[in-house]
Amino acid sequence: MTFHFADIEKIPFPVFWADKSMKIVYANQKACVHLGYSLDELTKLTIEDISLRFQPLKWEELTSTISEKGFHYFESRHITKNKTIIPVExxxxxxDIDGKEYFCGMVVEISELSFTNSLSREGSLLLEAFxxxxxxxxxxxxxxxxxxYYNQNAKKLLGIENDDYIGKKCLTLINQENEIKKVFQSGKTEMVEQYLPEKDLWLDVLYHPIFGKNRxxxxxAQHFRDITARKKAEISLLDTLMELKRSEEEKRLSHFVIDNTHxxxxxxxxxxxxxxxxxYACEYWGYSRQELEQMKVWQINPTLNEKSWSKIWEQLCREKRLLLETIHQTSNGELRDVEISANLLEFEGNTFSVGFVxxxxxxxxxxxxxxxxxAEIQSLKNKLEAENIYLQDEIKLEHNFEEIITQNAEMKKILTNVERVAxxxxxVLILGETGTGKELIARAIHNxxxxxKHPLVKVNCAALPASLIESELFGYEKGAFTGALYKKIGRFELADKGTIFLDEIGELPIELQPKLLRVLQDGEFERLGNPKTFKVDVRVIAATNRNLSEEVKKGxxxxxxxxxxxxFPISLPPLRQRKEDIPLLVNYFINKFSHKTGRKFSSVSHKTMAACQLYDWPGNIRELENVIERAMITSMGTELVINENLFHSNSIRDIENMTIENIEKEHILKVLQxxxxxxxGEKGAAKILGLKPTTLEARMKKLGISKNNL
Incomplete structure (x- = not known):
């Protein structure tokens, strides 16, 4: 396969070429810089490797669309070599090259601020290319x-060289100020006819609105259509009709001209x-001349009746000429879109409407x-806007953990089950007290x-008012209820092909539970204000700190x-049943908050660690995290000390009267247990306590600790 490399390298955007199997066959230098790969590396990848949007089925749908239309435009996200995600247009x-089918994509990176604005400068350049x-x-x-902007076809039609009219008032060339203002005000398409005498050019001009983010x-957009040949034919025919007054011979000639016009x-x-x-009219409608001359115009135009025809006649008498778009029906019932140029003709005391179809x-x-x-582009843009807003909100959240930290046997069994079900x-239903890490397990399953490669979308059922949960889960259409000023895509639609995490599922109102059950069973739902059924492929993970069996009994x-x-239920143990994890978690949180607080600690006091292991932690890991962060702020020196006021129990007060040796002995016993x-070894008590094994054995001997004490 041969490409014109020099021409492709001149393009100021990243350019990729791929074959029908998604394999990348060529990319210009800007594309290599864009993704951080060399050309050799890129040509060993597929479109699925660099884009979050595509899997083989989606790629097949896209190539089918492009094969039908010749082009396509959309927004997506690219993954660079170092795993950075870049929004793109x-x-x-x-x-078709050498008998094979290839697809060429031009790419514009979208900054975080302009990600949802496809009319940015780069977006406008890509729109112009489109x-x-x-x-x-x-x-x-x-x-x-x-x-x-004028595209090449417009410049050729209007006889524009270079960019002579760019940046100038559009009225300089096409004087249709009122129609253009109507489009900006109403958001509806307008059509006008324009004659350019200096170019001897007749045009039909369609003005299409292009909407921004807030509609x-x-x-x-101007869409020009050259009607010069038709207009000149109409003018010539009208002149011919006016000459009918002169003589019968001229009448016969005019009839001949009219009948032989295509x-x-x-x-x-x-x-x-x-x-x-x-x-030609008889042939076009499928009736004989005799049949048509016995018919009324509304018999071939289903949009008219006697009353509406009277209004059109009155308007024609006032304006002398009308341009109408309507529908004609042939004798076999076929409907055809037509444009009628109607002209008022007065002949020998009679008035007629002469129409050219x-x-x-x-x-x-x-x-x-x-x-x-x-519309497809707008739909994709709306979905990406909604997904981007959701992801930005997710980024703002500060997760409790970056990884699961445990040496507890029960937690290890749970992680094994996570791997099996992922x-x-x-x-999956995750059960556990508040603060035990239910969301962390849900993220682990998804990851x-x-x-x-698709979103994990979180919904906290307890944080939303009951009146808003349905619209949040399933979305709504503009005008669905008071205050619905725009269409909103729901969380289930955002999570399509990905995972939705329904936290605090026990708080879901009973009246919404059948709708959730339908999504779980059939993958189907309706947006508020829209009777259309939407189908999604979503994996559901739910979590609760309630006993759902008891809630079922209570109704x-x-x-x-x-x-x-x-x-597939997963029950997470509370922290009081994971005492061996407390030293690991304490050290983890100290490292985590060192940067945030600007404090570094070289050790944790024995009294503090013993108190942490004696305390029952009703708030579980979340409470431990908060206590450590506050202690890092209040502690003096490089040794972390937890003030007794930071606990909700008397665990520190309980050891006020204990000697240092008793505190140390109790702490060592708990770690040994x-x-x-x-x-x-790596999981031995000496490693956890930060001591050499020989030092620990000496301390145990001095404190009288043996297996009999356990």
Whole structure:
């Protein structure tokens, strides 16, 4: 396969080429810098390796879309060699080279501040590249009525060299100020006809709104269509019709010209009856001339009736000419989109409407494809905006742990079960007291599962008012209720292909439990204000500090939902049953908070460590973490000392009257109990106490400690 490397290297964006199997076959230097790989390294990777968006099924859908449309535009996130995630905007087009199908993607990095704004400077450049690949004359106007872009087809049609009109008022070339203002104000498409005398050019100009983040119109796209040939034919035919007054011979000639024109032409009386139709009109609608001359116009136009035709006739009499988009129905029932140029004609004391029919069915189909493509882009943009906002909120949270720290046998069994269940789709229910690390276990399950490239979305059922839980879980449409000013995507939709963590599931209102059960059983739900059923692939992990069996007996929790959640329960032990982990956790929290507090400690007092192991920790690990952080602030010197006021019990007061030797003896005994009297080795008591094994044995002998004491 041969690429024009020099041309690709000139492109000011990262560019990737991939084949239909997702394999990267070439990338320019900017792409290598963008991801931190060499070209040799990149050509050994696939699109799935560098993008969070794609797996083979998604890639197959994308390539199918591009093969159909020739192009596609979306937002995604790239993963660099050093695992940094970069939000990007991508324009992908398809090429056939040497009989094979390839896909070329142009990439623009999006800064954190502009991640949800696809009309940033780089986003505008990519939008311009997108417009330039569409085989239609297009332009862009900003809200100051300035031209900011014409694609190559538009420049060619309008006879513009270089960027002569860029930055100038759009009225300099196309004087349609009122229509453009209407689009900015109403957000609706406007169509006008424009004649450029200096270029002898007739144009149909469609003005399309381009919306910003808050649904305000930020730009207007111009879509030009050259109708010069048709207009000149119409003018010529009108002139011919006016000459009908001169002679019967000229009449016969005019009829000949009209009948042999490859365009449907018809004349209507005031009452809507067909007075004259040409041969092409008969062929177009599928009726004979005799049939049509007995029919009313609303018999071929299902959008009209006698009353609406009267209004159109009155408007035509006032304005002399009308341009209408409507629908015509043929004799076999086929509906066709048409554009009618209607002209008022007065002839021998009679008044007629002369209509020229232009079939725009294909044009409407193309416009629909373009609208669908833009709607898809908007939908992806909305989802990425919502996901980005959620992820930013998650980043702001300070998690209690970066890793699970334990040498407790029961916790090790739990971690083994975590590994076993992680790569299944089974629902997991995590049980345990407050502060035992339920969220940490949920994150561990997600991180080692095959869903870890997709979000872990957390919902705290206890932190949300009952009235908001449904909209938070399932989302809502704009206008679904008072105050719903925009569409919001729910947490289940955000978690599609990933994991949702329902913390404090026991607090879920009973009336919402059937809807959650439906998602668990069928993966289906409805947004508030939208009857459409959405289907998602979400792995559910729930957690609670309540006894759900008791809640079922009390009628506070549905039994069918409990059985669906309780497929794989994991019960976390409280810290009072993990005494051997306390020294490890104390040292971990000292290291964790050293940077935050600006304090460093070389040791922990024996009295403090003994108190920590005697205390029952009703708040579990979270309480221990808070106590250590406060102690690091209040301690003097380099030895950590916990003030008795930091505990909620009398554990420190209980040892006020104990001698140092008794405190030391009790502390050593507790550590020996946790290690099953093992002194030496990585998991031995000497290692935990920070002593040499021989030193520990000497202290045990002096304090009278032996296996009989345990």
């Amino acid at each position: 991508i324009y992908v087009s398809r090429y 417009l330039n690949y569409i085989d239609e004359p297009l332009g862009l106007i900003d809200n100051m009525m300035n031209v900011i 305000e119109v930020v730009k207007v 365009q449907a032409i018809f004349m209507l009386k005031k009452d809507g009856t067909f007075f004259r139709v040409n041969d 232009h079939d725009i069915t294909e044009k409407k189909k193309s416009e629909k494809k373009l609208k669908d493509a833009l 790569n299944t789709r089974t629902t 080692i599962s095959n869903r870890n 506070n929790f549905r039994p069918d939902l409990f059985y669906r959640l309780n497929v 946790s290690t099953a009297y093992r002194i030496r």
